[in-house]
Amino acid sequence: MKQNPLPETKVSSEEFIEFDDTVFYTETLAKIYTEQGFYKRAIDVYAKLILLYPEKSSYFASLVQELKTKNNQ
Template sequence: MNIEPIEFDLEELPEVSLNLKEEEIEKVEEPEESKSSEEEHRFTDWLKIIDGKGPESKNRPLRDINNELIEKFIVSAPRKIKPVEGKFEEKDISEDSVKEHDGLITDTLAKIYIKQGYFNKAIFAYEKLILKYPEKSDYFAAQIEEIKTIIKKSLN
């Protein structure tokens, strides 16, 4: 691939003139840099300036700043919103946390119930597991019978 430069004569280009009035031309003013930005500061000096403890903050006393904040607060006058009574129905959600959830029942949970002495809960868990895993129903039925023998021994 051979790239050739394009040559053109400047004299052949049309002349463009801008007829702008002085009022239409925006004058760009260069921002005045404050005395502190011209000076070199150490890192800790910059942190103090940002926190309002450095030489920049000495221009306005802290008392004036606090008074300004207080005045803004008073002018905005925030009001405390009172809750509307009677619209919401109170519900005791602690009852839901105590209920057994069928999806969370496992063989391990049933064994824990046995160790803790909650034999009825263990039997309930194994009955749910029989329905959930019918292929292991023989194992779970044997566990239920074993729990029932433990209950009989403890009653005697």
């Protein structure tokens, strides 16, 4: 049985997001960083999650705001 190849997808340079493929960006990782006091790292993970899961962007953005407040104290 012959399979049809998937259609080629064009991505403009504006849509391309650079991710470090050796890191798994998860909410759990961000929570661990937060618990350990690594607020900047947690903020960076949440920023990536906002791009990966735009449907949860307002939730992640509120967590980022909380972390920025904690980081400035």
